[in-house]
Amino acid sequence: MPDTLPDPDLISALPRLRRYARVLTGDFTRADDxxxxxxxxxxxxxxxxxxxxxxxxxxxxxxxNVYVNQRSVRRRESAESSIDADQGPVAGWEIPTRxxxxxxxxxxxxxxxxxxxxxEQREVLLLAAVEELRYEEIARVxxxxxxxxxxxxxRAREKLRHINSEPAAQSFKVVK
Amino acid sequence: MSAGLPLSEDxxxxxxxxxxxxxxxxxxxxxxxxxxxxxARVAAIQRQNAMLRDAFDPWLAEALPRDFIAAASGRRAxxxxxxxxxxxxxxxASLLAGVALGxxxxxxxxxxxxxxxxFPRQAALTHALYAxxxxxxxxxxxxxxxxxxxxxxxxxxxxxxxxxLNSVGFALVxxxxxxxxxxxxxxxxxxxxxxxxxxxxxxxxxxxxxxxxFRYALEDGVGVFYWIDDSCGYALSGNLDKLQLxxxxxxxxxxxxxxxxxxxxx
Numbered sequence: 001m002p003d004t005l006p007d008p009d010l011i012s013a014l015p016r017l018r019r020y021a022r023v024l025t026g027d028f029t030r031a032d033d034x035x036x037x038x039x040x041x042x043x044x045x046x047x048x049x050x051x052x053x054x055x056x057x058x059x060x061x062x063x064x065n066v067y068v069n070q071r072s073v074r075r076r077e078s079a080e081s082s083i084d085a086d087q088g089p090v091a092g093w094e095i096p097t098r099x100x101x102x103x104x105x106x107x108x109x110x111x112x113x114x115x116x117x118x119x120e121q122r123e124v125l126l127l128a129a130v131e132e133l134r135y136e137e138i139a140r141v142x143x144x145x146x147x148x149x150x151x152x153x154x155r156a157r158e159k160l161r162h163i164n165s166e167p168a169a170q171s172f173k174v175v176k
Numbered sequence: 177m178s179a180g181l182p183l184s185e186d187x188x189x190x191x192x193x194x195x196x197x198x199x200x201x202x203x204x205x206x207x208x209x210x211x212x213x214x215x216a217r218v219a220a221i222q223r224q225n226a227m228l229r230d231a232f233d234p235w236l237a238e239a240l241p242r243d244f245i246a247a248a249s250g251r252r253a254x255x256x257x258x259x260x261x262x263x264x265x266x267x268x269a270s271l272l273a274g275v276a277l278g279x280x281x282x283x284x285x286x287x288x289x290x291x292x293x294x295f296p297r298q299a300a301l302t303h304a305l306y307a308x309x310x311x312x313x314x315x316x317x318x319x320x321x322x323x324x325x326x327x328x329x330x331x332x333x334x335x336x337x338x339x340x341l342n343s344v345g346f347a348l349v350x351x352x353x354x355x356x357x358x359x360x361x362x363x364x365x366x367x368x369x370x371x372x373x374x375x376x377x378x379x380x381x382x383x384x385x386x387x388x389x390f391r392y393a394l395e396d397g398v399g400v401f402y403w404i405d406d407s408c409g410y411a412l413s414g415n416l417d418k419l420q421l422x423x424x425x426x427x428x429x430x431x432x433x434x435x436x437x438x439x440x441x442x
Contacts, residue, residue, distance in 0.1 A: 015237075
C-alpha cells in the first residue's frame with residue numbers, strides 16, 4: 001500500500017492525461033481543469049493504487065469517473081435547459097502547433113471528424129488506437145462490459161472509415 | 177478447427193490492434209490470406225490508427241502548465257503563480273532535481289523558472305525522465321521504426337536518422353518527441369541485454385549554434401556526450417562508463433555523418 005505515487009511516473013503521464021481530458025471534454029480549458037481535479041483525486045485515493053500496476057490506466061479510470069460525476073452535476077443544475085452537453089459535436093479543438101501547413105489541414109480534418117463522434121466512442125478510440133490500452137483496461141476505465149467497448153470501437157471505426165482512404169481532400173465535403 | 181466460422185468485427189479489430197489472444201493469431205492470419213477483402217479491412221484499421229496517432233501525438237509535446245506539476249505532487253498551485261506555462265522539460269528538471277535534493281527545497285526550485293537549462297542538462301534530465309519509465313519510455317516503438325523516423329523528421333522539419341547500435345549491444349527501443357527551448361527535439365532510446373538504457377537527443381534551435389567537438393558533462397549522475405554539428409545538437413546520455421559512452425558516441429557520430437553524406441543535397 002504505497003503512501004505516495006511515483007512522482008516521475010506521474011509527471012511523465014501528465015501529457016497523456018491532458019490529451020485524454022481534451023478528448024473527454026472536447027475543450028482545452030475544461031480539459032486542464034479536469035487534469036487538476038483528477039490529480040487531486042488521485043492523491044486522495046493514492047492508497048488504492050497498486051504499486052507496480054499501470055499508473056496510466058489507473059489515472060485514466062479516475063479521470064473518467066471525475067468527468068462523469070461532474071457532468072451529471074452539471075446536468076442536474078441545468079436540467080430545465082435540457083441541453084445534452086455530451087452528445088453535440090465538440091467545439092474549440094485546436095490544431096496542434098508545429099505541424100506544417102499541409103499537415104495542419106489534414107490533421108484538422110481528422111480531429112474535426114473525431115470531434116463529431118459521441119463522447120464514449122471518441123474515448124474508446126483514443127484509448128485503443130492511440131494509447132494502445134488493452135480492451136479489458138478500457139472496459140475498466142469506462143466501467144462497462146468489454147462487449148460494450150468493442151461495439152463502441154467498431155462503430156467509431158466505421159464512422160471514420162473514409163478518413164483513412166488516401167487523400168483527405170474528399171472528406172471536406174462531408175456534411176454533418 | 178474453427179476455420180469455417182466467419183471472422184467477426186471484433187476479431188478484425190483485435191488482430192489490427194495486436195490484442196488477439198496468441199493462440200488465435202495464426203488462425204486469423206491464415207483466414208486473412210484467404211480473404212483479401214478482410215485483410216484490406218485490417219490494413220485500413222491500422223492505417224486509421226496511424227493517422228489518429230499522427231493527429232493526437234503532437235499534443236504530447238506541448239508545454240505543461242506549471243500547476244500540473246504542483247498538483248501532481250499533491251499540492252494545488254498558489255493561484256497567483258498559476259498562470260505561467262512552463263516547458264515540460266524545465267518542469268521535469270525541477271522535479272527531478274527536487275527528488276534528488278529532497279522535498280524541502282523543492283518549492284524553491286520550482287520557483288527558479290528563469291534558470292537556463294543547458295543542452296547537456298536537458299539531455300540528462302530527459303534521459304532520466306524517460307529511461308526509467310517502464311511502460312512508456314517511448315511514444316513509438318522500434319517495430320515501427322520507419323514510421324517513427326518519418327514522424328519525428330516531420331515534426332522537427334529536418335531529416336533524422338536513428339543510428340543502429342546493435343554492434344555494441346544496444347537495440348533501438350523507439351523514439352519520442354520531447355520539448356525543447358524553442359522547438360521540439362527527438363529522443364531515441366536504446367537498451368542492452370542488461371536492461372541498461374541510453375538515449376540520443378537531437379535538437380535544432382532557431383539560432384544556429386557553432387559546431388563543437390565532443391564534450392562530456394556529468395549531470396546528476398548521468399553521463400552526457402554532446403556535440404553540435406551543422407547547427408544541430410546531439411547528446412548521448414546514459415549511466416555508463418565514460419569511455420564506453422564515448423565509444424558509442426563515436427559510432428553515432430560516424431553513422432550520422434555517413435547518412436548525411438549519402439543524403440541528396442537540397
